[in-house]
Amino acid sequence: MKRLGTGIGWRPEIADAVEAMPGIEWVEAVAENLCPGHLPESLLRLRERGVTVVPHGVSLGLGGADRPAEDRLTALAERAQTLGSPLVTEHIAFVRAGGPLTASPLLEAGHLLPVPRTRDALDVLCENVRIAQAALPVPLAVENIAALIAWPGEELTEGQFLYELADRTGVRLLIDVANLHTNHVNRGEDPAKALAELPVEAIAYVHVAGGFERDGVWHDSHAHPVPRPVLDILTDLASRVTPPGVLLERDDNFPEAGELAGELEAIRGALKRAGTPQAQASEADTPRTPADEAPDSPGPDSAPAPARQRLALAQAALLSALVAGTPVPEGFDRVRLGVQSRALGAKRADVVAKVAPELPEILGTGYRPAFLAYAHGHPMSDGYRHDALDFAAHLLLGGQPEDTETRRRLREWWLDRSGPAPRSQRPTARLARATRRVLLRR
Numbered sequence: 001m002k003r004l005g006t007g008i009g010w011r012p013e014i015a016d017a018v019e020a021m022p023g024i025e026w027v028e029a030v031a032e033n034l035c036p037g038h039l040p041e042s043l044l045r046l047r048e049r050g051v052t053v054v055p056h057g058v059s060l061g062l063g064g065a066d067r068p069a070e071d072r073l074t075a076l077a078e079r080a081q082t083l084g085s086p087l088v089t090e091h092i093a094f095v096r097a098g099g100p101l102t103a104s105p106l107l108e109a110g111h112l113l114p115v116p117r118t119r120d121a122l123d124v125l126c127e128n129v130r131i132a133q134a135a136l137p138v139p140l141a142v143e144n145i146a147a148l149i150a151w152p153g154e155e156l157t158e159g160q161f162l163y164e165l166a167d168r169t170g171v172r173l174l175i176d177v178a179n180l181h182t183n184h185v186n187r188g189e190d191p192a193k194a195l196a197e198l199p200v201e202a203i204a205y206v207h208v209a210g211g212f213e214r215d216g217v218w219h220d221s222h223a224h225p226v227p228r229p230v231l232d233i234l235t236d237l238a239s240r241v242t243p244p245g246v247l248l249e250r251d252d253n254f255p256e257a258g259e260l261a262g263e264l265e266a267i268r269g270a271l272k273r274a275g276t277p278q279a280q281a282s283e284a285d286t287p288r289t290p291a292d293e294a295p296d297s298p299g300p301d302s303a304p305a306p307a308r309q310r311l312a313l314a315q316a317a318l319l320s321a322l323v324a325g326t327p328v329p330e331g332f333d334r335v336r337l338g339v340q341s342r343a344l345g346a347k348r349a350d351v352v353a354k355v356a357p358e359l360p361e362i363l364g365t366g367y368r369p370a371f372l373a374y375a376h377g378h379p380m381s382d383g384y385r386h387d388a389l390d391f392a393a394h395l396l397l398g399g400q401p402e403d404t405e406t407r408r409r410l411r412e413w414w415l416d417r418s419g420p421a422p423r424s425q426r427p428t429a430r431l432a433r434a435t436r437r438v439l440l441r442r
Helices: 012-020 041-048 070-083 119-135 158-169 177-187 191-197 228-240 257-273 305-323 334-355 358-377 384-397 404-418 427-441
Strands: 005-009 026-030 052-056 088-091 094-099 104-113 140-143 172-176 203-208 212-214 217-219 245-248
Touching (some): 005 257, 012 257, 119 158, 158 172, 158 191, 217 334, 228 257, 245 257
Parallel strands (some): 052 088, 088 140, 140 172, 172 203
């Protein structure tokens, strides 16, 4: 595995700071936010300097019951090729549920949700990973996620689940030590035990991030400083094996460049405290591991259709309870599901505000309460851009906002963005549109 070194998550809000920061050997960028034909100038300059750029996917849903969508895999492959990346990464999570396998509407979570650590889920995940590996031009690494909730009836620990995944598919692992801390607080899982069970030789790189605790629940916010317990887990991991790369993630509430540099220095310090890793070896004399070579084809390990359907029904019931208010499936903690549901709504409101910044500008302080009220009864069935349009249409159809000028501005915004192209401002074009709407009503 190529050595990456110390890196930071590239985000447009901190692009200038990242470029000016000394000691940055690589960056990671959210794949879905990149357009291969129009890469940000900042990323192009970094690449020209020899900085490695790794695309990090968030929407593939490898842990979902459906096979990965071809268009999403094609898009991820294009980004890897355009960036000249040595690998691409995604998550062990499901992000949507429902659809043909359950004969129910397709629902989008808008966030990463945990897969049950069961044999059915593992079989499906392994097959989905193999499909992705076959479609990508570079190796794939998958990340363990943070969770507020636990599935009932799990059959494997996190470490066992990840070991079997790597063993059966040859996939690399992206280990997020902040997520191990989150699962320690929220689910009582021992991070040291998880690390002991991992195939550490399969690690591609490591994520480090911050969060906060509220009412006994740890929220993996990526918007707060990295706490000491997370750095301690990093030290524990680095005492077992030298990770090829370590990356600081920050997605919001961005601090000054000096504070980011300080967090990177704290990460380097945590690595130094580890001393000489017990499992350290040079690339030349490292023995072959399960992750060294993926199988050429799914073979007899393919997930049987009944496993996909059982997983589909379970995930659809959980997601529906979280975003559509249907009954909580048996065995789940109702309080924790309530926390997760509110977190999903808040996340959705935040992302829509970023995707469509005009909405909070137009609606002012009324944006957030109006969106949360809308989200409670209107699950997301497509991406965030469609969600923003649907929210605006919902308000307008309900005669909202009450202020005439605000409603006019919202209507103009919606009309500009709901068609295939922005509306022309020429009087003749506007008259033709108005005439067409009248004729359609008739």
